[in-house]
Amino acid sequence: MKKLINDPKQVVTESVEGFGAAHADLVSVHPEPLFITRKDAPRQGKVGLVSGGGSGHEPLHAGYVGRGMLDAAVPGAMFTSPTPDQILPATTAVDGGAGVLHIVKNYTGDVLNFETAAELAEAEGVTVRTVLVNDDVAVEDSLYTAGRRGVGGTVLVERIAGGAAERGDSLDAVTAIAQRVIDNVRSMGVALAACTVPHAGQPSFDLTDDEIEIGIGIHGEPGRHRIAMENADGITGRLMEPILADLKVDSGEKVLLFVNGMGGTPASELYIVYRRARQLLEEQGIVVERSLVGNYITALEMQGASITVLRLDDEMVELWDSPVHTAALHWGV
Amino acid sequence: MKKLINDPKQVVTESVEGFGAAHADLVSVHPEPLFITRKDAPRQGKVGLVSGGGSGHEPLHAGYVGRGMLDAAVPGAMFTSPTPDQILPATTAVDGGAGVLHIVKNYTGDVLNFETAAELAEAEGVTVRTVLVNDDVAVEDSLYTAGRRGVGGTVLVERIAGGAAERGDSLDAVTAIAQRVIDNVRSMGVALAACTVPHAGQPSFDLTDDEIEIGIGIHGEPGRHRIAMENADGITGRLMEPILADLKVDSGEKVLLFVNGMGGTPASELYIVYRRARQLLEEQGIVVERSLVGNYITALEMQGASITVLRLDDEMVELWDSPVHTAALHWGV
Amino acid sequence: MVEGSTSTLTTDWVVAWLRESARVVSEQRQYLIDLDRAIGDADHGENLDRGFTAVVKKLDDGDHPATPGAVLKLAAMTLMSSVGGAAGPLYGTALLRAATSLGDTELIGPNEVAGLLTAARDGIVARGKAESGDKTMVDAWTPAVEAAGTAAMAGASVAEVLAAAANAANAGAAATEPLIARKGRASYLGERSAGHLDPGAVSSGLILQAAVDAAGAQE
């Protein structure tokens, strides 16, 4: 394991310290307990958006703190959800009196820790709502599992709900649009090579030179199936098929197509995947109205990609396009 | 070698096709010969900025085509400079009557191919100036070498010269500010693991688990020295030392600090490097006025990073902050 | 140490249990990481090590509270705020419920031991909603609770009750190997989760064995 780190136990602290220094115009870093807020938090009368989760998915979530997106991000240890004593002060710090929305990826750890923090925040008089992002179609959604994981869709929920909060929507309205995004977004991922968590010291799984893992998450977990290596078009088809089967987009509908790099895949390859995914959508008469291609929710240096498709309505498009000023997403006036 | 590609010979074509589709609001892709222009090119009366080089460094250069940066990008084959028959039409396509600046990274291939294209463009009546970016302090700059390579500094030259062109500066003025950036920027890189060029099929060099290459370029070339693995702070010191020795920044001077990922290094690690680099600058009383951290000029999926320091003056800061709307850099009104 | 008595445990036992848990979790850190690497995200050993190290630090920093319940509560809050992931809230809730079951009790007899283990297990189930056979730490705790209850009813000593619990927990942990996970991160693997031990069940066995060893050291 070779990594540009010092002490494996200090990776998150030092990295967030660097992040805070590099983006001091956008964010403030609160060191102990560790959380990151928008520079100008709390904004009076604005719904506060808080997300968080294990570290190692950068730029998620700290990279999305700023105008038009998150008010606070709460980074846990590497791949480990944060604790309530971090989430609670992050929540109260960004409450501008209009309540706070917790955007939680559906993992047992995240759910439980945010749940506890929400109870504690409510006890302190902050109104908290929670949405669970669970867009990964690789996982069967059933009463007998922990349900689907939250993956790429999280970025889209944070952006669109963030746009709604920024324009002054109420907590109920922001929660509703966040949930609408969740209801209309599906993802699936592939790994060509695993990642190595600094404290573990060895790759999260082993693949030979002609194997890939289909249906992986963002924590270096093995995926649903291991198959022989295929070309980009073939793999893209394998990811798109379950997404489209589950999302049931009709010809003429508009979507946002998001091809995400897991951290160790060149941009050139992501665009090859994007090209094929777009062809598959267009062949079905589906309109690719907006696109996002890049490393937006990663699993350290994992080699691989995920595809996310969001069925858009006009309001989502408007909110997607609205100004956003964060370290990792930045556009609009 | 596992890559998300189809035919290795089609990597650049398919990737650029995907790029063009994903960013159709910003760019136009011209397929044969291959080059990319700003959607609204040519802009009458505006100096045109053209850059290019081998592919595999994405988002460089196509990701920097758009308002406030490049007017055209010319992608060669993987790690191979483009040919004059691509550079020439890209040049004429973005000439708005005010002349064109070629921003060329100092590699023999790039220099020779751009040189030929410039001669041909001049013959067609387009005024062309050329600047050579040569910021890599790993390479000795001497009469007896090909000189220093152009690496991270290229992004800064494109942004700042692009800002100058956008505000209406003349060809001479844009050339002068580009050259001023070049004169004040220095870089140095490290690789923890090599990259694999699709057509080559095997890693560009072999490192054991406890070795790193110091002084690498962006083409998977071996570096100047191979040393035993060190921690992030140690490596950062090794990169900063020759940069500062060469650039001779004084206490009180302002710099832009750019920590660049080579493609396969997690953002969290880049921020750890940034943290230390900033400490080293601040210890010498140097003011980090602007920052850039991320994968901006890569070598496919290489694991490693480079550090670039640019001595700033007020005009550079103003141009850096001016609006830029490209696929990979985006800010301002 | 409780002078000459093996029939009741005191605050000292709770402190010794926590310290012994910290020691064994640190010792088995890599093993737990490797178990989690196979069907999870390779952090269970790291998470528990970080958490119990924080607990020991709390115990070392000045005076700890006087009653067993208060010490358990301190440990619960510390785990909750330092472990993270799924295990943090689950172990935190377990110890919190155990603390509540003790109230102000100063001396812990066989029935109190069975009671606090039951409360802990119920806390885990309330939090995580897992059932037996879901391949989680519940598969260690439920047999442990049952064995402890049976032993206590049969008039066993505290040490015997704890030993029964630990043995049952370890057996339960071992029995998770063939199961297909239906809760937690391993459930994402579906059938591929079979053939591996559940890390949380294994750590639960280690922690209950630490309770036995702490009681033994007290005799």
Next chain:
Amino acid sequence: MVEGSTSTLTTDWVVAWLRESARVVSEQRQYLIDLDRAIGDADHGENLDRGFTAVVKKLDDGDHPATPGAVLKLAAMTLMSSVGGAAGPLYGTALLRAATSLGDTELIGPNEVAGLLTAARDGIVARGKAESGDKTMVDAWTPAVEAAGTAAMAGASVAEVLAAAANAANAGAAATEPLIARKGRASYLGERSAGHLDPGAVSSGLILQAAVDAAGAQE
């Protein structure tokens, strides 16, 4: 084919030379990539293969020009617009200058061969500014040119002149191994560039050997 004559070469030889170059470059593609991988960026074989494939395609697509010079010019322009990198402009310029040296000549004798090789070498030097010993393709071309000149002056046949050039080029390429590169990408490696053959010098040797083989096939 030139009827019964080995003393002059024609357009057919030029075409055969280019085709044979394409064949050998394609055959040695991986070898040239591996040489470039050691001290460069692992693309030299890929670049030349792409370029000569394009040249052959041009030759196959309908009628090629009639004179040797015109065919060389077509090849030069094709290489220039398909090879890229350093080798594209260098080989392109070489063939362009060779074409210019021939003018409208239809029959190429020993002196013309020596002349076109000299013009090619001069083009490479004009473009790349490398000197002998800089560990570049010049280290193959300069001995080749000298050997060709000497042979032509001594009254050798075209085939002998070409053979002398190819042998000297290959010897020159082999002699690049201990050198420290002072031009091109390998110069970034400084002393680490010693101990490896220069890929461009090796490919130059292959291409000049192709000229010999093409002339032999014509006899």
